[in-house]
Every structure is written in structure tokens, then in C-alpha cells.
Amino acid sequence: MDIKRVVVTGTGAVCAVGCSKQTAWPAVRDGRSGIRPITSFDTSRYEVHFAGEVPDFDPLKYFGKRELNRLDRYVQFAVVAADEAFAESGLDLERENCERIGSFIGTGIGGLHEIEAQHARLLESGPDRTSPLMIPKLMTNAAAGQVSMRKGLRGPSMSVSSACASGSHAIGEAFHCVRYGMADVIVCGGAEAAVTPMGLSGFQQAKALSTRNDNPQAASRPFDLHRDGFVMSEGGAILVLESLQHAKARGANILAEIAGYGATSDAYHITLPDPDGKGAARAMINALADAGIAPSDIDYINAHGTSTPAGDDIEARAICSVFGEHALKLAVSSSKSVFGHSLGASGAMESAVCIWAMLNNVCPPTINLDDPDPECCGLNFVPHKPQERVLNAVVNNSFGFGGHNVALVFRKFKG
Amino acid sequence: MTEDVRGKVISLVAERMGVEPDQVTENTHFVNDLQSDSLDMAELVIDLEEEFSLSISDEEAQKIETVGQAIKYIEDKQQQQQPQS
Numbered sequence: 254m255d256i257k258r259v260v261v262t263g264t265g266a267v268c269a270v271g272c273s274k275q276t277a278w279p280a281v282r283d284g285r286s287g288i289r290p291i292t293s294f295d296t297s298r299y300e301v302h303f304a305g306e307v308p309d310f311d312p313l314k315y316f317g318k319r320e321l322n323r324l325d326r327y328v329q330f331a332v333v334a335a336d337e338a339f340a341e342s343g344l345d346l347e348r349e350n351c352e353r354i355g356s357f358i359g360t361g362i363g364g365l366h367e368i369e370a371q372h373a374r375l376l377e378s379g380p381d382r383t384s385p386l387m388i389p390k391l392m393t394n395a396a397a398g399q400v401s402m403r404k405g406l407r408g409p410s411m412s413v414s415s416a417c418a419s420g421s422h423a424i425g426e427a428f429h430c431v432r433y434g435m436a437d438v439i440v441c442g443g444a445e446a447a448v449t450p451m452g453l454s455g456f457q458q459a460k461a462l463s464t465r466n467d468n469p470q471a472a473s474r475p476f477d478l479h480r481d482g483f484v485m486s487e488g489g490a491i492l493v494l495e496s497l498q499h500a501k502a503r504g505a506n507i508l509a510e511i512a513g514y515g516a517t518s519d520a521y522h523i524t525l526p527d528p529d530g531k532g533a534a535r536a537m538i539n540a541l542a543d544a545g546i547a548p549s550d551i552d553y554i555n556a557h558g559t560s561t562p563a564g565d566d567i568e569a570r571a572i573c574s575v576f577g578e579h580a581l582k583l584a585v586s587s588s589k590s591v592f593g594h595s596l597g598a599s600g601a602m603e604s605a606v607c608i609w610a611m612l613n614n615v616c617p618p619t620i621n622l623d624d625p626d627p628e629c630c631g632l633n634f635v636p637h638k639p640q641e642r643v644l645n646a647v648v649n650n651s652f653g654f655g656g657h658n659v660a661l662v663f664r665k666f667k668g
Numbered sequence: 669m670t671e672d673v674r675g676k677v678i679s680l681v682a683e684r685m686g687v688e689p690d691q692v693t694e695n696t697h698f699v700n701d702l703q704s705d706s707l708d709m710a711e712l713v714i715d716l717e718e719e720f721s722l723s724i725s726d727e728e729a730q731k732i733e734t735v736g737q738a739i740k741y742i743e744d745k746q747q748q749q750q751p752q753s
Contacts, residue, residue: 318683318686319686322684381714384711
């Protein structure tokens with residue numbers, strides 16, 4: 254079988270620290286938190302009053318009224334991020350065989366805004382007053398379908414749903430599809446918009462969220478001894494992946510190479526990670542093997558690091574078990590400290606961060622890491638400030654409720 | 669044709685289809701002029717039902733092809749519901 258090298262030629266992101274990479278990357282790099290009090294609904298009866306909502310997102314800047322009526326907020330994020338990624342890739346779809354271009358976009362929950370709005374109508378006005386657009390708006394594949402439809406992409410298209418691993422799974426699956434020749438280009442990533450009355454309530458009731466209401470910007474503190482839960486956020490991030498051959502043929506600007514994908518399951522508990530972190534470790538081991546590179550070649554890991562008491566130390570120990578002595582030479586940081594946890598978008602957000610980090614040879618920091626948890630193996634978590642470092646190969650970890658573990662390996666493109 | 673019904677229908681159609689009210693007249697054809705699809709029409713029927721507190725069957729809705737037909741349908745329905753005393 255002809256195995257192709259696969260490269261990244263476009264990135265796009267909408268998140269708590271900006272609606273484009275021009276605004277998001279400097280904030281992530283410099284560690285400027287995007288966590289603020291929730292403004293989209295009244296949280297006075299909640300235990301948690303803050304999140305990483307996308308600031309200044311005006312949908313009418315991107316969509317006409319009629320089309321907006323058909324797009325849940327999570328789909329809007331996916332479409333805006335895809336437009337940015339497409340623009341950066343320089344793909345001229347008029348000249349492409351669009352039957353060889355696809356879209357894989359993950360989401361953890363789907364159109365929760367629409368579900369809540371229509372459920373309210375159902376209860377208030379009855380079953381003949383819900384919107385005919387409800388199902389096509391809320392379905393988890395709406396983002397993939399809309400991106401394909403808007404761009405005329407007629408290759409493979411689907412959604413991937415594995416909670417907080419969705420975005421990374423989508424990228425991993427897209428990578429393998431291109432590697433094994435099913436498509437030349439796949440637009441892939443994740444999107445989520447679950448900072449809603451039900452979303453916040455659900456995660457609050459699962460005791461998953463930080464309740465540091467007196468200081469929201471200090472609430473997301475991965476690997477810190479005083480972490481008390483994750484901070485919900487929203488957004489979307491998209492990568493354009495294409496075969497090296499295809500990228501070269503059209504003279505594309507190559508941002509990075511995607512080299513490895515590992516995916517495993519804990520088969521342990523629906524929300525808690527396996528305390529041994531074996532599933533997470535195997536995802537990293539499998540991704541490194543898939544990339545054909547040694548653990549010692551990795552320079553930086555963008556960790557899943559959600560700031561939950563149960564998760565961060567297990568991830569740190571999994572990193573130590575995979576990388577051995579090299580673990581202490583790695584830089585490991587969690588960008589969720591800056592933009593919160595965007596669930597199904599997070600793996601894609603942080604993949605984009607990995608690529609921007611490599612392009613700039615800068616490891617973005619883990620902010621709020623005042624008092625590193627001794628259970629986290631004394632790794633270099635890049636506390637507070639960015640660290641300049643030549644980055645040749647990096648790993649992005651993502652883990653999801655359900656026991657899903659994904660690791661992706663990106664490396665600097667060298668012809 | 670009452671100005672009240674006309675204005676409300678035009679305003680609902682414009683809002684639903686994302687066009688300016690002055691682009692909508694009685695002669696505006698939903699499919700040919702506004703490129704409405706079945707989902708738009710289903711939404712619009714609900715909008716009209718809510719605005720005018722009436723019920724439009726699928727069979728009746730399928731006969732409405734222009735804005736003028738929608739206005740006439742609503743006026744007829746209102747007259748049936750509220751006979752002059």
C-alpha cells in the first residue's frame with residue numbers, strides 16, 4: 254500500500270481568547286486568561302458563575318440571517334474556523350477535485366443551544382410548535398455536513414464524538430484517511446458550544462467544575478496542588494490536512510507534518526481515568542510508534558491537563574512512564590489554563606496550539622501553576638511564562654469521558 | 669386586503685428569509701424569488717400560525733406559493749373564525 258506523508262497547511266480557531274489565530278495565539282503564548290463571568294445567561298442559582306465564552310463573537314459578521322437560523326452556535330464556530338483554515342491553506346477549490354476533499358469535525362455534545370431552545374418550545378407551546386430545523390441544527394454531524402456543503406467538498410465527511418477527545422480523534426482519523434489514500438485533503442477538527450444552562454448544570458452536578466468564583470482567571474490551574482476542577486469553555490478549531498504530494502504539487506505553504514496517531518480506551522469508568530494511566534500511556538506509545546520516532550525526539554507536550562484533581566497527576570505519571578528519563582527534559586504545558594476546556598473542540602484547539610508553538614519555537618505556558626502538585630512528577634510544566642525552545646516534534650494529548658485516549662504527534666516539516 | 673395582515677406577513681417573510689421587507693410584495697414567489705426550501709416553508713407556516721393564532725394543515729400549506737396567497741389565506745381564515753355580527 255502506498256503510504257503518504259501528511260502535512261498541515263491551514264489552521265483556524267475560535268476560542269475564549271479570540272475569534273482568529275491572530276488574536277488567540279498571542280494570548281495563549283503570553284498566558285492571558287480568557288476566563289470570565291458568564292454573560293449569556295443568569296447563573297445566580299448555579300454553583301459556578303464563570304467560563305471561557307468566546308468574546309465578541311458576532312454571528313452576523315459571518316452569516317446572513319437566513320443561514321444563521323440554520324446553524325447552532327457550535328456549527329457557527331466550526332464554519333468560521335474552517336473558513337480561516339481554508340484561507341490560510343490557499344486551496345483554490347475551483348481548481349481542485351473536490352471529490353478528493355473531505356471534512357471530519359468532532360463535537361462532544363452537538364447543538365445544545367438548539368436542544369434547549371426547542372425543548373422550551375415543546376414544553377411551552379406543544380409538539381406542533383418546535384422548529385423543523387431543530388434536528389438538522391442539533392445533530393452532531395451538522396458541522397461536518399455544513400462545512401462540506403458550503404465548500405462543495407464531496408469526499409468523506411463525518412463527525413466523531415468521543416467527549417473531550419472528539420477533536421483529536423477527528424484529526425487522527427483524517428490523518429489516516431489521507432495517509433492511506435482515501436482523500437487528498439481533509440478539513441478536520443472539533444467544535445463545541447455547551448456553555449448553556451443545561452451544559453453548566455450537567456458538569457456542575459458531575460462535580461467536574463472549579464468553583465473558584467472569587468477569582469475565575471485563577472480557576473483553571475492544571476498540575477497545581479490547589480486545582481479544584483475544570484473550567485468550561487467553547488469554540489472551534491480546524492486544521493487542513495493534505496498529502497505532502499498534493500501540497501507540493503500546488504506549491505502550498507506547509508506549516509507542519511502530522512506524523513502519528515494513537516487511540517486507546519481505558520475500559521475502566523465512564524468519567525474517571527484509570528488510576529494507572531495505562532490507557533493514556535498506550536495512546537502516546539502508539540502515536541510515537543505510528544510516527545516512527547523515539548520518545549527522546551519529542552520536545553514538547555501540550556497536555557490534556559484539565560485542572561481536575563483526578564486527571565492531571567495521572568497524565569503526568571503516564572508521561573513519565575512513556576518518556577522515562579527524557580520526561581524531565583520535556584516541556585509540558587496545558588493551554589486549558591488560558592482558554593479553559595472546550596470539550597469536543599479542545600483536542601483540535603490544542604493541536605492548533607502545537608503547530609503555532611512549533612512555528613514560533615515557543616512553548617506556551619501553564620498559567621496559575623503557583624504550587625506544583627508533587628504527585629505530578631516534577632515535570633517542566635512551563636509555569637506562568639512562555640519558554641523559547643527549538644521544537645522539532647511535539648505531542649498533543651486528549652482524553653474523554655468514556656475512557657477515550659488520543660495522542661497526536663506533529664513535527665516540523667523538513668522536505 | 670387589510671394593511672395589518674399584509675404588513676405582518678411581509679415582515680415575517682422578510683425576517684425568515686433574511687431579506688429586506690421592501691424586497692417582498694404580494695407577487696413574491698417563495699421558491700422562485702426567495703429560493704425557499706421545504707424547511708423554510710415549514711418554519712414560515714409555524715411563524716404564521718403563531719402570529720395569527722391559527723392552524724394551517726400541511727395540505728393547505730402546500731398550496732401557498734406566493735406572499736399574496738399567504739395573505740389571502742390568513743384573511744379568509746380570520747373571517748371564518750370571526751364572522752361579522
